Amino acid sequence: MPRCETGSFEIDDTRVAYTVQRSARRRRTIALYVDSGGVRVLAPARTGLAALQALLRERTGWIARRLAWLRLQRPAETARPLIHDDAAFFQGESLPVRVTRDPARPSGCVLDQGTITMNVALPEIAGEALREEVRLELLLWYKRQARRVFRERLDHWEERLGVTYRRVIVASPTRRWGSCNARNDIRLNWRLMLAPPDLLDYVAAHELCHVLHKDHSRRFWDCLNRVMPDCKARRQRLRSWECGAKED
Numbered sequence: 447m448p449r450c451e452t453g454s455f456e457i458d459d460t461r462v463a464y465t466v467q468r469s470a471r472r473r474r475t476i477a478l479y480v481d482s483g484g485v486r487v488l489a490p491a492r493t494g495l496a497a498l499q500a501l502l503r504e505r506t507g508w509i510a511r512r513l514a515w516l517r518l519q520r521p522a523e524t525a526r527p528l529i530h531d532d533a534a535f536f537q538g539e540s541l542p543v544r545v546t547r548d549p550a551r552p553s554g555c556v557l558d559q560g561t562i563t564m565n566v567a568l569p570e571i572a573g574e575a576l577r578e579e580v581r582l583e584l585l586l587w588y589k590r591q592a593r594r595v596f597r598e599r600l601d602h603w604e605e606r607l608g609v610t611y612r613r614v615i616v617a618s619p620t621r622r623w624g625s626c627n628a629r630n631d632i633r634l635n636w637r638l639m640l641a642p643p644d645l646l647d648y649v650a651a652h653e654l655c656h657v658l659h660k661d662h663s664r665r666f667w668d669c670l671n672r673v674m675p676d677c678k679a680r681r682q683r684l685r686s687w688e689c690g691a692k693e694d
Contacts, residue, residue: 451465451466451468452464452465452466453466455499455502455503455506457506457509457510457513462485462509462513463484463485464484464485464486464487464502465484465485465486465487466486466487466489466498467486467487467488467489468489468490468491468493469488469489469490469491474490475490475570476488476489476490476493476497476498476501476570477489477570477571478501478502478505478509478570479575480508480509480512480513485502485509487501487502508553508568511582511586512582528581528584528585528588529543529580529581529584534562534584535640535641536557536562536588536591536639536640537639537640537641537642537643537646538640538641538642538643538645539560541557541560541561541562542560542561542562543561543562543564543580543584544561544562544563544564545564545565545566545580546563546564546565546566547565547566547567547569548565548567549567549568549569550567551565551567552565552567553565553566553567553568553579553583554583554586554587555583555584555586555587562584562587564580564583564584564587566579566580566583588636588637588639588640589616589636591639592616592634592636592638592639593614593616595639595646596614596616596634596638596646596650597614599643599646599647599650600614600632600650600653600654602647602650603647603650603651603654603673604654606651606673607651607654607655607657607658607669607673609654609655609657609658610630610657611626611630611631611632611653611654611657612629612630612631612632613631613632614631614632614633614634615631615632615633615634616633616634616636617633617634617635617636618635618636619633619635622635623635623637623638623649623684624638624649624650624652624653625653626653626654626656626657626660628660630657632650632653632654634646634649634650634653635649637687640687641684641687642683644680645680645683645684645687647674647680648674648677648680648681648684649684651670651673651674651677652670652677655669655670
């Protein structure tokens with residue numbers, strides 16, 4: 447029977463527990479997994495503790511990203527594949543996705559000349575684990591892009607409307623495209639990065655109108671119509687997107 451051990455290490459002042467399972471068979475490599483069950487290390491029977499700890503230190507950044515993603519994951523994010531037929535939507539366009547496996551470069555995505563190139567710097571993973579890692583890197587890339595693009599579009603419509611919002615939050619709601627609270631914090635669904643830019647603009651302007659009018663009164667719609675005369679048409683198109691979310 448394989449032997450199991452437990453331990454912990456530190457990531458950003460937080461103790462993270464891990465389990466080591468030593469194989470009784472002739473395993474020659476160390477494999478590292480982070481899933482809903484926690485951090486797991488599969489190692490050859492004679493691997494020393496120093497080697498295991500060195501691997502964990504080396505992969506700290508990757509482990510932290512995986513743990514953060516698992517905390518943020520929502521049912522809406524697993525409703526449909528982000529990648530279909532080796533392509534993914536970005537701002538309304540279906541772009542080819544190219545996966546590379548270069549351990550000398552960090553994992554991550556780059557958009558270049560209409561292609562999303564993704565490097566997975568983990569040579570030991572394959573099959574379902576590789577597919578999950580590809581999805582994770584794409585999801586993290588969408589959220590990084592969202593932080594930049596959401597702020598740009600909100601700043602644009604903020605000036606047009608003559609209002610001021612407090613901050614933007616990239617969110618993962620299951621039923622909303624966006625919301626504006628009493629403190630004028632605006633939350634926008636990261637899946638808006640898949641939609642055409644004019645639909646993102648509709649949600650951004652919609653939520654900024656809530657800075658002035660916290661309901662959907664006639665005054666609210668007059669405010670939105672003033673800066674976006676085709677807002678009703680954009681609203682209808684937004685409803686066709688698969689997330690099942692709605693503006694608030």
